[in-house]
Amino acid sequence: MNILVTGGTGFIGKALLPHFNHDQVTVLTRDTTRAYQRLGHHIKVINQLIELDNLDSFDAVINLAGEPIVNKRWSEKQKQKICDSRWQITQELVNKLRAGHNPPHTFISGSAVGIYGDQKEDMFDESLQVNKDDFAHHVCQKWEDIALQAQSEQTRVCLLRTGIVLAKHGGALAKMLPAYQLGLGGPLGGGNQYFPWIHLQDMVKGILFLLKHPSAQGAFNFTAPSPVTNKQFSQTLAKVLHRPHVLSTPEWLLKMGLGESACLLLDSQRALPARLEAEGFKFCFPELEHALKETLHTVK
Template identity: 60%
Template sequence: MQILITGATGFIGKELLKLLASHQLVVLSRDPEAAKNKLAHLDHGHIRYLNQLEELSNLNDFDAVINLAGEPIADKRWRSEQKKRICYSRWVTTEKLVALCGASRQPPSVFISGSAVGYYGDQQQSEFDESLQVTLNTFPHQVCAQWENIALGAQSEQTRVCLLRTGVVLAPQGGALKKMLLPYRLGLGGPIGAGNQYMAWIHMQDMVQAIVYLLENPSAQGAFNLCAPHPVTNREFSQTLAQTLHRPHLLFTPEWVLRLLMGESSMLLFDSACAKPKKLTELGFQFTYSRIQPALKHLLQHNSGK
């Protein structure tokens, strides 16, 4: 396949490229030289770099689009300018890709676009799957809902659209787990608040394999929860992480402290998402890591020397 990818140098994108070495890839990057350096160890002559989408007039030459671009949502406090960056980086890139699909005589057969379980908001202790319909005024929901609506504009008889409602992706080299490792290794880890909020999580290996599965399965379309079949509470995750690292689990972080430090973005830590990947499992995808203990054991032992 010839695949156009955005967000290829990001946390998930770099891992995904490892599975796409048999395909011809076009990577969109604002800084192609920096991207080449970041991806040099993965480039076996099958990657071409694109500075801006305006260099293309259509997507006739592409079999697939994988759209993972977006400013990290949890890295900075949600001040007005940061909210704009978060939205712009997702919405505008997706709008341009959809417009190129519309300008194509032979558009890509599949358009895979990012989203997150933040779409669902705080569902407290309720278990849910992709059939749950919500309308909320929270920032994560509004970001995801508009992102998804834009991406669905690429849908046609020739193009199927898959939306990736992603949970917390676990890998020691980035994301939430990387931020947590130092305090937990120092014996300072513990639950956040009461720790009763559910966390939809997924091992990085399952994350990228699921994307490839959707890419290659012609019957896959619509929204998919990309999270393990067994979500856990924050307390259970915290206890399991401490046990895996052979560290004590005695402390906790008061909710008010994080709300004071993070402001509105603290909802990412306190909203409860007991999300199930119903559509993905019904499609036949098999998770390698469906439970948190073996997932953390693999991630931390496999990378203990790094």
């Protein structure tokens, strides 16, 4: 299979690419030198889509590019960067895909559970329709709308509504570990907000599953089938690390430090992966404690 990947040097992309040993992979990246250093010279790298007239030479496109949404406060400049890094590349891919006569049969594109906004304690799946006015929803909704322009009789579109991806060397968990290892970890705000999580191995396995199942299309929640509250997540992480769990971070402090982006930690999304499971996907790590133990098994 000939596959075009964006975001190949990112957190999820780096974990995904080694699974394409028998495929021809092209990575679109702004920094070709870094891409070769991280991924190796066996992968073809391009830095502009202008090099391609269309995408007819590819069987599938996996679009994982995007500025990290949690790394900085949401200034107007940072918000624009977050939007442009998702919307522009997705629109360029769609334009190139539609420019050909024999487009890729599959277009897999990123999104996030932030599209649902704060759902409190309500349990929901992909059938939930929301109309929110917060920034996270706005980013994800337009991102998905652009990607869906690629849908046709020749091309199916799959949208990855991703939760918190658990891995030791990247993502939210890696940022949390130092405090917990020092015995300073604890719930955020009231701790009753649901944290939709997924093990990195299931994240990668799920993308490969969608790629190989032509019946799959539309939005998919990439979240484990056992969502937990932030307090439960925090308690389990402390337990796995054999550390105390006595502190907490008040909501007002999070909002003071992070501004508007604190909503990513305080909003509640009790999301279920109904459509993935309906397609026949089986999670390797459906339960949090098992997922954390496997992820952190070498942490001292």
